[in-house]
Amino acid sequence: MEISVQVNGTGHVTDVEPRRLLVHHIRDDIGLTGTNVGCDTSSCGACTVLVDGESVKSCTMLAVQADGREIITIEGLADGDTMHPVQQAFREHHGLQCGFCTPGMVMACVSLLAEQPDPSERDVREGLEGNLCRCTGYHNIVKAALAAASAGANR
Amino acid sequence: MIPSAFDYVRADSVDAALAALAEHGDEAKLLAGGHSLLPLMKLRLAAPSVLVDIGRLAELSYIRDAGDHLAIGGLTRHRDLETSELLGEEAAILRHAAGQVGDPQVRHRGTIGGSIAHGDPASDLPAVLLALRATMVLQGPNGERTVPVDDFFTGFLETALDPTELLTEIRVPKVPGAGWSFQKFNRRAQDWAIVGVALVRNGTTGIGLVNMGSVPLRASAAEVALDGGAEASEAASVAADGAEPSADLNASVEFRRHLAQVLVRRAIDEAS
Numbered sequence: 514m515e516i517s518v519q520v521n522g523t524g525h526v527t528d529v530e531p532r533r534l535l536v537h538h539i540r541d542d543i544g545l546t547g548t549n550v551g552c553d554t555s556s557c558g559a560c561t562v563l564v565d566g567e568s569v570k571s572c573t574m575l576a577v578q579a580d581g582r583e584i585i586t587i588e589g590l591a592d593g594d595t596m597h598p599v600q601q602a603f604r605e606h607h608g609l610q611c612g613f614c615t616p617g618m619v620m621a622c623v624s625l626l627a628e629q630p631d632p633s634e635r636d637v638r639e640g641l642e643g644n645l646c647r648c649t650g651y652h653n654i655v656k657a658a659l660a661a662a663s664a665g666a667n668r
Numbered sequence: 669m670i671p672s673a674f675d676y677v678r679a680d681s682v683d684a685a686l687a688a689l690a691e692h693g694d695e696a697k698l699l700a701g702g703h704s705l706l707p708l709m710k711l712r713l714a715a716p717s718v719l720v721d722i723g724r725l726a727e728l729s730y731i732r733d734a735g736d737h738l739a740i741g742g743l744t745r746h747r748d749l750e751t752s753e754l755l756g757e758e759a760a761i762l763r764h765a766a767g768q769v770g771d772p773q774v775r776h777r778g779t780i781g782g783s784i785a786h787g788d789p790a791s792d793l794p795a796v797l798l799a800l801r802a803t804m805v806l807q808g809p810n811g812e813r814t815v816p817v818d819d820f821f822t823g824f825l826e827t828a829l830d831p832t833e834l835l836t837e838i839r840v841p842k843v844p845g846a847g848w849s850f851q852k853f854n855r856r857a858q859d860w861a862i863v864g865v866a867l868v869r870n871g872t873t874g875i876g877l878v879n880m881g882s883v884p885l886r887a888s889a890a891e892v893a894l895d896g897g898a899e900a901s902e903a904a905s906v907a908a909d910g911a912e913p914s915a916d917l918n919a920s921v922e923f924r925r926h927l928a929q930v931l932v933r934r935a936i937d938e939a940s
Contacts, residue, residue, distance in 0.1 A: 514676060530673065531673075531674060531675065531676030531719065532670060532671045532672070532673055532674060532709075534670070534710075553669045553710070554669070554707060554710070554711075555703070555706075555707055555773075555774065556858070558771070558773060561773055564776075567747075567776040568772055568773045568776060569773055569776055569777055570773045570774070570777075572710075573702065573703060573706050573707060573710075573777070574702060574706070574777065575676075575699075575702065575706070577676055577678075577721070578699075578702065578721065578723055621772065621773065624772065624776075625772065628772075638857075639857070640772055642771045642772075642857035642858045643770070643771025643772055643773045643774065643858055644771075
């Protein structure tokens, strides 16, 4: 089936099998490999992208369900060489260890701050509950999220 | 993990969805947000040959004031429930519980109708609808019928829905000012409840249990006890009566029965 998606502002028209998962469409058809596949069971959140501005686990969505929608991946956040405030905060506060969860963690954080621009620490911890860090580096991830909020990432 | 191949039909109206179901019968499954069905398909525990995608039927996404009850469209997402002021005023337990489902990503996609139609006894919302004594509205080839929540869950992952029917609406009695509590016990954020309890006290008492059997269950003995004037401790002691929970990695049968009693006790205390 032919689908048309906007990914990071660029239109892509592709013929996909109905069973094609969105994450495979993004990685293998479109070639943006920043979005990771972690658990493949909708648990870990490594595959989180924004669909029409909201965080979604792209391993649990069919590409055909994304037809006509606007997708933002980790590659679409920075403005040229200028990092998105959430990326900048993760860098400054070392919100990562191995980095595998980071693309999904950053995208979930962007979505969270769009819904709650001024979250408490508890809001951040609950808001990121769909993302697992296998290094257990949550402390600095939460710090980064709060710093991004204070910097007005989504105000 | 890749689902088995299937044919994909995108329905652009309720009638089109019903026509597709009539054509393909039990070979077909409806796809709403996909957050119950797609994981099963990826594990190949489900392999429908036709998926009828109703995810774009905006006409089935709403929360309306309908006099003595709220009418909630089957495709209303958990996210829409947890942010609805109307729901917060008239049936606050449902708004709260919707915010406990899965995680934000799941709530951005998952729908109340999809969750209820899946009939998973470990899901949060069926127990809440039992406590609220909700009614399901089903559309089929011969028109509409309504099914009380007590008759809706018929077996493990089985419901009163016929393969040719679509769950279009959930009717929730308004209970403004009612005492309520939703207790979800798990070990890790984001997990399913090991046991959960939904309790609403509004003149009479409604108590739904999560993960205490093969279907979402009502704690009838505890309801009767409370409405007969029993003390909280006495009512909680019969919370697991009639329940036949299973054992798994998280909990033994005995621990689940114990949890049901403790959580019902906490729920009674919180709701009063």
